[in-house]
Amino acid sequence: MSLPISKTAAQIAPFRVMKILGQAKQLEAEGADIIHMEIGEPDFPSLPCVHQAAIKAAEQGCTHYTPTLGLPALRQKLSAFYADFYQAEVNAEQIVITPGSSSALQLVLTAILNPNDKVLMADPTYPCNRQFVELLQAQVISVPVDADSQYQLTVERLEKHWNSDVKAVMVASPANPTGTLIEQDELLKMAHFLAERDGYLIVDEIYQGLVYERPAESVLAHNHLPENVIVINSFSKFFGMTGWRLGWAVAPKQLIDVLDRLGQNLYLSAPTPSQYGALAALEKDALIELEQRRQIFQQRRDRLYQAMQAAGFTLTTLPQGAFYLYWDVSEYTHDSEQFCAQLLEQTGVAITPGTDFGKVAGNTHVRLAYTNDRIEEAVERIRQFINNLGDTSI
Ligand SMILES: Cc1ncc(COP(=O)(O)O)c(C=O)c1O
Structure with a gap:
């Protein structure tokens, strides 16, 4: 029997980042060394x-x-x-x-x-x-x-x-x-x-x-x-x-x-x-600790931005807040979901396809969350992945 669901519910798109997170966790359970840069939550525990x-x-x-x-x-x-x-x-x-x-x-x-x-x-x-x-x-x-x-x-x-x-x-x-x-x-x-x-x-x-x-x-x-x-x-x-x-x-x-x-x-x-x-x-004391964490996010933003630039990647904006970097990957792909899936499989770096956020340029953008401290290592893995692509695009 196929159980009916409402028309509105049937049309709801998935939150793709949760799917990537699931795949990353699965690979991790199988022993892979995953760098999580997909999920939008601080890696710090609550206070x-x-x-x-x-x-x-x-x-x-x-x-x-x-x-x-x-x-x-x-x-x-x-x-x-x-x-x-x-x-x-x-x-x-x-x-x-x-x-x-x-x-x-x-x-x-x-x-x-x-x-x-x-x-x-x-x-x-x-x-x-x-x-x-x-x-x-x-x-x-x-x-x-x-x-x-x-x-x-x-x-x-x-x-x-x-x-x-x-x-x-x-x-x-x-x-x-x-x-x-x-x-x-x-x-x-x-x-x-x-x-x-x-x-x-x-x-x-x-x-x-x-x-x-x-x-x-x-x-x-x-x-x-x-x-x-x-x-x-x-x-x-x-x-x-x-x-x-x-x-x-x-x-x-x-x-x-x-x-x-x-x-x-x-x-x-x-x-x-x-x-x-x-x-x-x-x-007050809690807010002081949270301010220290904010400074860590700022350092990570700078580290990520610098590492990406040093790897030769073009970035259009320096993020002024949150913990995300939105990256135009049109040089390498017009299928950001496939790009993220292959990156995860081949390098263990989990990032989010732009299709989660937009229709217009979602296929040529990805989001990196600096909610993980292994930033330089992640960028190096991404650089190698892109180098291996050579002239082929995904
Ligand atoms: C812009 C924005 N608004 C709202 C939310 C929802 O967050 P929460 O329900 O955890 O407060 C998120 C979560 O990522 C978000 O990025």
């Missing part, structure tokens, strides 16, 4: 103070649901964090704690989209955003971006691709897969452009904090920010807590009631021990 706080909370019986919007103490502490870290005034009542920022994205999109509404986003972009929109039977308008605009949307591009069905624009700064930023004045212009057209600007700041050679910035720090801006963030990346599944949204006051009702139905509350752990992650 010991987070573990202790979560264990203590669990031992004290804090294992029940919290309010759907999150532990009041955590919402307060995040509000204080915005003030200290970003010089941004954010009311705790506007902060919604969610199981990972993945849930925050889903929650927010569910709150604002009707079927057939349109959402503008860059190509390449974080792939799950496309799927979230399509699950709601709304449609994505993908706007091709390239190195000239740091792979980011601009107001000019919004103007060009605008139509009255567009309900929201999704951007990320720093972005996945490119690690590039949107300048704050451009973000502000986008917010006003959209406010004049009753559209939302959803700014994914999940990689904020992991920014190099400049201070971390939140769009929420602007004094005259229009009300249509929704910010998404997470404890996954900067705080190194991917497995704790904890994120948040900062939303306009008018949306909090609907976000609460949706959260009550969709997941009831974010994991309770994780919320207590997150309280510890926001303490």
Whole structure:
């Protein structure tokens, strides 16, 4: 018997990085020496103070649901964090704690989209955003971006691709897969452009904090920010807590009631021990340790960039944040999935095909995550792989 599934579910594309990760783990289990540069999560464990706080909370019986919007103490502490870290005034009542920022994205999109509404986003972009929109039977308008605009949307591009069905624009700064930023004045212009057209600007700041050679910035720090801006963030990346599944949204006051009702139905509350752990992650000492980790990522970025250049590879942008390098491999392949599969098989270096992130140039790009310290060795293996290709392309 073939069991039926819904049309929307049938169309959902896989998150290919998970497939590469599976293959890499399989090869590892068979004894291969794998360098993991595919997965987008810090290799550092979460902080010991987070573990202790979560264990203590669990031992004290804090294992029940919290309010759907999150532990009041955590919402307060995040509000204080915005003030200290970003010089941004954010009311705790506007902060919604969610199981990972993945849930925050889903929650927010569910709150604002009707079927057939349109959402503008860059190509390449974080792939799950496309799927979230399509699950709601709304449609994505993908706007091709390239190195000239740091792979980011601009107001000019919004103007060009605008139509009255567009309900929201999704951007990320720093972005996945490119690690590039949107300048704050451009973000502000986008917010006003959209406010004049009753559209939302959803700014994914999940990689904020992991920014190099400049201070971390939140769009929420602007004094005259229009009300249509929704910010998404997470404890996954900067705080190194991917497995704790904890994120948040900062939303306009008018949306909090609907976000609460949706959260009550969709997941009831974010994991309770994780919320207590997150309280510890926001303490001053923890932030000092996280800053040290940020510096390590910056050194790795520089090492990777330099090693790639020394190997003779052409790079179009120096990533300013996150932990990714987006690499144009059109000289060697027009099939990035095959390229990544062969690279993994022949050298043990696991990287992600660009097809995960975009349709326009996905086949000629790959993403390297510097979430592993064996950077020079990985680049040397890639160099040999490419040398062995000779004049043939994949
Ligand atoms: C841009 C971006 N947004 C959101 C997420 C979701 O992360 P999480 O659900 O762990 O908070 C990711 C994960 O890689 C991401 O890269």
